Amino acid sequence: MITFFREKLQEKGLKVTPQRVAIYDAIVKLNNHPTAENVIEYIKANHPNISVGTVYKVLDSLVENNLLKKVKTEKDIMRYDAVLSNHHHLYCAETDRIEDYEDEKLNAIINDYFNANLIKNFRVQDIKLQITGKFTNTIK
Protein backbone atom coordinates (compact mmCIF):
# COMPACT_ATOMS: atom_id res chain seq x y z
CA MET A 1 0.00 0.00 0.00
CA ILE A 2 2.64 2.46 1.08
CA THR A 3 5.06 0.95 -1.41
CA PHE A 4 2.52 1.54 -4.15
CA PHE A 5 2.27 5.13 -2.97
CA ARG A 6 6.01 5.73 -2.95
CA GLU A 7 6.28 4.37 -6.46
CA LYS A 8 3.44 6.52 -7.66
CA LEU A 9 5.06 9.62 -6.21
CA GLN A 10 8.33 8.90 -7.96
CA GLU A 11 6.52 8.14 -11.17
CA LYS A 12 4.95 11.61 -11.01
CA GLY A 13 8.25 13.26 -10.13
CA LEU A 14 7.13 14.10 -6.60
CA LYS A 15 9.53 13.72 -3.71
CA VAL A 16 8.77 11.03 -1.17
CA THR A 17 8.47 12.97 2.07
CA PRO A 18 7.42 11.75 5.52
CA GLN A 19 4.55 14.24 5.43
CA ARG A 20 3.17 12.93 2.16
CA VAL A 21 3.42 9.35 3.31
CA ALA A 22 1.77 10.13 6.63
CA ILE A 23 -1.08 12.04 5.02
CA TYR A 24 -1.77 9.38 2.45
CA ASP A 25 -1.52 6.68 5.08
CA ALA A 26 -3.99 8.57 7.29
CA ILE A 27 -6.59 8.69 4.56
CA VAL A 28 -6.20 5.01 3.82
CA LYS A 29 -6.38 4.02 7.47
CA LEU A 30 -9.16 6.38 8.47
CA ASN A 31 -11.00 5.13 5.42
CA ASN A 32 -14.19 7.11 5.83
CA HIS A 33 -13.51 10.07 3.58
CA PRO A 34 -11.79 12.29 6.11
CA THR A 35 -11.35 16.05 6.09
CA ALA A 36 -8.01 17.83 6.29
CA GLU A 37 -8.73 18.37 9.97
CA ASN A 38 -9.33 14.64 10.49
CA VAL A 39 -6.01 13.92 8.84
CA ILE A 40 -4.16 16.39 11.02
CA GLU A 41 -5.75 14.95 14.13
CA TYR A 42 -4.85 11.42 13.06
CA ILE A 43 -1.21 12.03 12.28
CA LYS A 44 -0.60 14.34 15.21
CA ALA A 45 0.71 11.44 17.31
CA ASN A 46 3.59 10.72 14.96
CA HIS A 47 3.94 14.17 13.40
CA PRO A 48 3.22 16.67 16.15
CA ASN A 49 4.69 19.59 14.21
CA ILE A 50 3.14 19.09 10.82
CA SER A 51 1.95 22.35 9.38
CA VAL A 52 -1.71 22.81 8.53
CA GLY A 53 -0.76 24.47 5.27
CA THR A 54 1.34 21.48 4.34
CA VAL A 55 -1.60 19.15 4.80
CA TYR A 56 -3.77 21.23 2.51
CA LYS A 57 -1.03 21.56 -0.05
CA VAL A 58 -0.25 17.85 -0.03
CA LEU A 59 -3.91 16.92 -0.32
CA ASP A 60 -4.26 19.24 -3.27
CA SER A 61 -1.24 17.91 -5.05
CA LEU A 62 -2.21 14.30 -4.47
CA VAL A 63 -5.63 15.00 -5.96
CA GLU A 64 -3.95 16.79 -8.84
CA ASN A 65 -1.81 13.71 -9.44
CA ASN A 66 -4.67 11.22 -9.18
CA LEU A 67 -3.47 9.62 -5.96
CA LEU A 68 -6.52 10.83 -4.08
CA LYS A 69 -10.00 11.94 -5.04
CA LYS A 70 -12.17 14.64 -3.61
CA VAL A 71 -15.60 13.55 -2.49
CA LYS A 72 -18.55 15.69 -3.50
CA THR A 73 -20.63 16.86 -0.56
CA GLU A 74 -23.03 19.67 0.22
CA LYS A 75 -20.80 21.06 2.92
CA ASP A 76 -18.03 23.60 2.59
CA ILE A 77 -15.54 21.22 4.15
CA MET A 78 -13.55 19.15 1.70
CA ARG A 79 -13.30 15.39 2.09
CA TYR A 80 -10.86 12.99 0.51
CA ASP A 81 -10.87 9.41 -0.69
CA ALA A 82 -7.94 7.07 -1.25
CA VAL A 83 -10.09 4.51 -3.04
CA LEU A 84 -9.48 5.12 -6.71
CA SER A 85 -11.43 2.24 -8.17
CA ASN A 86 -14.83 2.97 -9.65
CA HIS A 87 -17.21 3.09 -6.74
CA HIS A 88 -20.22 4.93 -5.42
CA HIS A 89 -21.07 6.57 -2.12
CA LEU A 90 -23.70 6.08 0.53
CA TYR A 91 -24.50 9.39 2.20
CA CYS A 92 -26.30 9.46 5.53
CA ALA A 93 -29.23 11.88 5.27
CA GLU A 94 -28.74 13.06 8.84
CA THR A 95 -25.07 12.84 9.65
CA ASP A 96 -21.81 13.30 7.77
CA ARG A 97 -21.19 9.60 7.45
CA ILE A 98 -20.16 8.55 3.94
CA GLU A 99 -19.35 4.99 2.98
CA ASP A 100 -18.20 3.29 -0.16
CA TYR A 101 -20.51 1.22 -2.28
CA GLU A 102 -18.92 -1.05 -4.84
CA ASP A 103 -21.11 -2.87 -7.32
CA GLU A 104 -19.74 -4.21 -10.57
CA LYS A 105 -23.11 -5.40 -11.78
CA LEU A 106 -24.54 -1.94 -11.32
CA ASN A 107 -21.58 -0.35 -13.08
CA ALA A 108 -22.17 -2.64 -16.04
CA ILE A 109 -25.85 -1.73 -16.23
CA ILE A 110 -25.09 1.97 -16.10
CA ASN A 111 -22.31 1.75 -18.66
CA ASP A 112 -24.55 -0.21 -21.00
CA TYR A 113 -27.30 2.32 -20.55
CA PHE A 114 -25.13 5.30 -21.38
CA ASN A 115 -23.47 3.57 -24.29
CA ALA A 116 -26.91 2.96 -25.74
CA ASN A 117 -28.23 6.40 -24.78
CA LEU A 118 -25.74 9.10 -25.53
CA ILE A 119 -26.28 12.43 -23.83
CA LYS A 120 -26.67 15.29 -26.25
CA ASN A 121 -23.77 17.73 -26.18
CA PHE A 122 -21.93 15.82 -23.49
CA ARG A 123 -19.16 13.24 -23.48
CA VAL A 124 -19.31 11.14 -20.33
CA GLN A 125 -16.05 10.44 -18.53
CA ASP A 126 -17.20 9.14 -15.18
CA ILE A 127 -20.43 8.28 -13.43
CA LYS A 128 -20.91 8.05 -9.70
CA LEU A 129 -24.08 7.50 -7.73
CA GLN A 130 -24.74 9.52 -4.65
CA ILE A 131 -27.03 7.28 -2.67
CA THR A 132 -28.66 9.13 0.20
CA GLY A 133 -30.48 7.39 3.01
CA LYS A 134 -30.15 5.96 6.46
CA PHE A 135 -27.59 3.53 7.78
CA THR A 136 -29.21 0.83 9.88
CA ASN A 137 -26.01 -0.18 11.63
CA THR A 138 -23.67 1.64 13.92
CA ILE A 139 -20.51 3.17 12.60
CA LYS A 140 -17.94 0.51 11.91
Place this chain on the structure above:
Amino acid sequence: MITFFREKLQEKGLKVTPQRVAIYDAIVKLNNHPTAENVIEYIKANHPNISVGTVYKVLDSLVENNLLKKVKTEKDIMRYDAVLSNHHHLYCAETDRIEDYEDEKLNAIINDYFNANLIKNFRVQDIKLQITGKFTNTIK
Protein backbone atom coordinates in the same frame (compact mmCIF):
# COMPACT_ATOMS: atom_id res chain seq x y z
CA MET B 1 -43.97 29.76 -10.64
CA ILE B 2 -43.86 32.63 -8.19
CA THR B 3 -47.43 31.89 -7.19
CA PHE B 4 -46.42 28.34 -6.40
CA PHE B 5 -43.60 29.72 -4.29
CA ARG B 6 -45.82 32.12 -2.33
CA GLU B 7 -48.25 29.32 -1.58
CA LYS B 8 -45.45 27.04 -0.45
CA LEU B 9 -44.09 29.69 1.89
CA GLN B 10 -47.48 30.21 3.49
CA GLU B 11 -48.00 26.49 3.74
CA LYS B 12 -44.76 26.27 5.74
CA GLY B 13 -45.68 29.25 7.92
CA LEU B 14 -42.98 31.44 6.39
CA LYS B 15 -43.70 35.06 5.59
CA VAL B 16 -43.80 36.08 1.96
CA THR B 17 -41.12 38.75 1.76
CA PRO B 18 -39.76 40.57 -1.29
CA GLN B 19 -36.31 39.21 -0.46
CA ARG B 20 -37.45 35.60 -0.41
CA VAL B 21 -39.33 36.02 -3.65
CA ALA B 22 -36.37 37.71 -5.32
CA ILE B 23 -33.91 35.07 -4.18
CA TYR B 24 -36.08 32.19 -5.26
CA ASP B 25 -36.82 33.90 -8.55
CA ALA B 26 -33.10 34.44 -9.14
CA ILE B 27 -32.34 30.76 -8.73
CA VAL B 28 -35.14 29.79 -11.09
CA LYS B 29 -34.12 32.33 -13.70
CA LEU B 30 -30.37 31.82 -13.44
CA ASN B 31 -31.10 28.13 -13.68
CA ASN B 32 -27.56 26.85 -13.60
CA HIS B 33 -27.15 26.02 -9.93
CA PRO B 34 -25.95 29.42 -8.74
CA THR B 35 -23.97 30.32 -5.65
CA ALA B 36 -25.11 32.82 -3.03
CA GLU B 37 -22.81 35.32 -4.70
CA ASN B 38 -24.43 34.70 -8.09
CA VAL B 39 -27.83 35.32 -6.53
CA ILE B 40 -26.71 38.58 -4.94
CA GLU B 41 -25.23 39.74 -8.21
CA TYR B 42 -28.42 38.87 -10.08
CA ILE B 43 -30.87 40.61 -7.78
CA LYS B 44 -28.70 43.64 -7.17
CA ALA B 45 -30.50 45.54 -9.93
CA ASN B 46 -33.87 45.35 -8.21
CA HIS B 47 -32.64 44.97 -4.62
CA PRO B 48 -29.51 47.11 -4.34
CA ASN B 49 -29.55 47.04 -0.53
CA ILE B 50 -30.16 43.39 0.13
CA SER B 51 -27.97 42.12 2.92
CA VAL B 52 -25.54 39.30 2.25
CA GLY B 53 -26.52 37.64 5.50
CA THR B 54 -30.14 37.69 4.43
CA VAL B 55 -29.34 35.84 1.24
CA TYR B 56 -27.52 33.10 3.13
CA LYS B 57 -30.26 32.89 5.73
CA VAL B 58 -33.01 32.69 3.12
CA LEU B 59 -31.15 30.06 1.11
CA ASP B 60 -30.70 27.98 4.23
CA SER B 61 -34.30 28.22 5.25
CA LEU B 62 -35.58 27.44 1.77
CA VAL B 63 -33.40 24.33 1.70
CA GLU B 64 -34.63 23.43 5.17
CA ASN B 65 -38.19 23.73 3.93
CA ASN B 66 -37.62 21.77 0.73
CA LEU B 67 -38.14 24.69 -1.60
CA LEU B 68 -34.55 24.51 -2.81
CA LYS B 69 -31.89 21.84 -2.87
CA LYS B 70 -28.19 22.08 -2.31
CA VAL B 71 -26.04 20.67 -5.08
CA LYS B 72 -23.13 18.46 -4.10
CA THR B 73 -19.81 19.68 -5.47
CA GLU B 74 -16.16 19.31 -4.66
CA LYS B 75 -15.76 23.00 -3.98
CA ASP B 76 -16.24 24.82 -0.72
CA ILE B 77 -18.76 27.16 -2.31
CA MET B 78 -22.36 26.13 -1.95
CA ARG B 79 -24.66 25.93 -4.96
CA TYR B 80 -28.43 25.80 -5.11
CA ASP B 81 -31.08 24.23 -7.29
CA ALA B 82 -34.73 25.18 -7.67
CA VAL B 83 -35.53 22.02 -9.63
CA LEU B 84 -37.04 19.67 -7.09
CA SER B 85 -38.04 16.82 -9.39
CA ASN B 86 -35.87 13.74 -9.47
CA HIS B 87 -33.00 14.57 -11.75
CA HIS B 88 -29.30 14.08 -12.17
CA HIS B 89 -26.39 16.40 -12.85
CA LEU B 90 -23.82 16.76 -15.58
CA TYR B 91 -20.58 18.14 -14.16
CA CYS B 92 -17.95 19.61 -16.43
CA ALA B 93 -14.61 18.05 -15.60
CA GLU B 94 -12.78 21.30 -16.23
CA THR B 95 -15.10 24.14 -15.34
CA ASP B 96 -17.81 24.77 -12.77
CA ARG B 97 -20.60 24.24 -15.23
CA ILE B 98 -23.36 21.97 -13.93
CA GLU B 99 -26.47 21.10 -15.89
CA ASP B 100 -29.56 19.09 -15.21
CA TYR B 101 -30.09 15.68 -16.70
CA GLU B 102 -33.58 14.26 -16.54
CA ASP B 103 -34.19 10.69 -17.62
CA GLU B 104 -37.25 8.77 -16.50
CA LYS B 105 -36.15 5.58 -18.17
CA LEU B 106 -32.88 5.66 -16.31
CA ASN B 107 -34.64 6.39 -13.03
CA ALA B 108 -36.83 3.35 -13.58
CA ILE B 109 -33.83 1.13 -14.26
CA ILE B 110 -32.05 2.32 -11.15
CA ASN B 111 -35.10 2.00 -8.95
CA ASP B 112 -35.70 -1.51 -10.22
CA TYR B 113 -32.11 -2.41 -9.59
CA PHE B 114 -32.10 -1.22 -6.00
CA ASN B 115 -35.46 -2.75 -5.25
CA ALA B 116 -34.07 -6.07 -6.40
CA ASN B 117 -30.68 -5.55 -4.75
CA LEU B 118 -31.03 -4.14 -1.28
CA ILE B 119 -27.93 -2.58 0.24
CA LYS B 120 -26.91 -4.19 3.47
CA ASN B 121 -27.38 -1.95 6.50
CA PHE B 122 -28.72 0.92 4.44
CA ARG B 123 -32.19 2.17 3.55
CA VAL B 124 -32.10 4.15 0.32
CA GLN B 125 -34.05 7.41 0.22
CA ASP B 126 -32.71 9.07 -2.88
CA ILE B 127 -30.32 8.33 -5.70
CA LYS B 128 -28.64 10.88 -7.91
CA LEU B 129 -26.03 10.39 -10.58
CA GLN B 130 -23.08 12.70 -10.79
CA ILE B 131 -22.11 12.45 -14.41
CA THR B 132 -18.73 14.00 -15.02
CA GLY B 133 -17.36 14.74 -18.47
CA LYS B 134 -17.08 17.38 -21.15
CA PHE B 135 -19.77 19.54 -22.66
CA THR B 136 -19.45 19.70 -26.42
CA ASN B 137 -21.54 22.83 -26.79
CA THR B 138 -21.12 26.35 -25.55
CA ILE B 139 -22.90 27.52 -22.44
CA LYS B 140 -26.56 28.13 -23.14
Place this chain on the structure above:
DNA sequence: CCCTAAATAAGAATCATTATCTTTGAAGAA
Protein backbone atom coordinates in the same frame (compact mmCIF):
# COMPACT_ATOMS: atom_id res chain seq x y z
C1' DC C 1 29.08 14.70 0.68
C1' DC C 2 27.07 18.88 -1.89
C1' DC C 3 23.93 21.39 -4.24
C1' DT C 4 19.58 22.93 -5.48
C1' DA C 5 14.96 22.75 -6.55
C1' DA C 6 11.15 21.23 -4.18
C1' DA C 7 8.82 20.85 0.01
C1' DT C 8 7.69 22.20 4.71
C1' DA C 9 6.79 25.34 8.75
C1' DA C 10 4.91 29.30 10.67
C1' DG C 11 1.90 32.56 10.65
C1' DA C 12 -0.78 36.15 8.18
C1' DA C 13 -4.46 36.85 4.93
C1' DT C 14 -8.59 35.62 2.49
C1' DC C 15 -13.28 34.88 1.93
C1' DA C 16 -17.49 32.16 2.16
C1' DT C 17 -20.42 31.60 5.75
C1' DT C 18 -22.42 32.39 10.42
C1' DA C 19 -23.62 35.00 14.42
C1' DT C 20 -25.15 39.03 16.90
C1' DC C 21 -27.82 42.77 17.56
C1' DT C 22 -30.88 46.40 16.04
C1' DT C 23 -34.47 47.86 13.04
C1' DT C 24 -38.16 46.88 9.85
C1' DG C 25 -42.32 45.19 8.08
C1' DA C 26 -45.76 41.18 6.93
C1' DA C 27 -49.91 39.81 8.31
C1' DG C 28 -53.31 38.59 11.72
C1' DA C 29 -56.27 40.91 15.19
C1' DA C 30 -59.11 44.55 16.46
Place this chain on the structure above:
DNA sequence: TTCTTCAAAGATAATGATTCTTATTTAGGG
Protein backbone atom coordinates in the same frame (compact mmCIF):
# COMPACT_ATOMS: atom_id res chain seq x y z
C1' DT D 1 -57.80 50.66 8.27
C1' DT D 2 -54.86 50.86 12.09
C1' DC D 3 -52.45 48.39 15.67
C1' DT D 4 -49.43 44.89 17.39
C1' DT D 5 -46.15 41.58 17.35
C1' DC D 6 -42.95 38.42 16.08
C1' DA D 7 -40.51 36.80 12.17
C1' DA D 8 -37.41 38.61 9.00
C1' DA D 9 -34.02 41.83 7.18
C1' DG D 10 -29.99 44.91 7.60
C1' DA D 11 -25.46 46.03 9.25
C1' DT D 12 -21.49 44.47 10.74
C1' DA D 13 -18.44 41.62 13.53
C1' DA D 14 -16.79 36.95 14.12
C1' DT D 15 -15.62 32.37 12.54
C1' DG D 16 -13.15 28.87 10.42
C1' DA D 17 -11.65 26.33 6.46
C1' DT D 18 -8.49 27.26 3.10
C1' DT D 19 -4.81 29.86 0.76
C1' DC D 20 -0.71 32.76 0.59
C1' DT D 21 3.82 34.43 1.79
C1' DT D 22 8.30 34.01 3.23
C1' DA D 23 11.97 31.88 5.59
C1' DT D 24 13.91 27.38 6.48
C1' DT D 25 14.61 22.58 5.66
C1' DT D 26 15.40 18.46 3.03
C1' DA D 27 14.96 14.77 -0.70
C1' DG D 28 17.52 13.05 -4.00
C1' DG D 29 20.49 13.63 -8.15
C1' DG D 30 25.27 14.47 -9.26
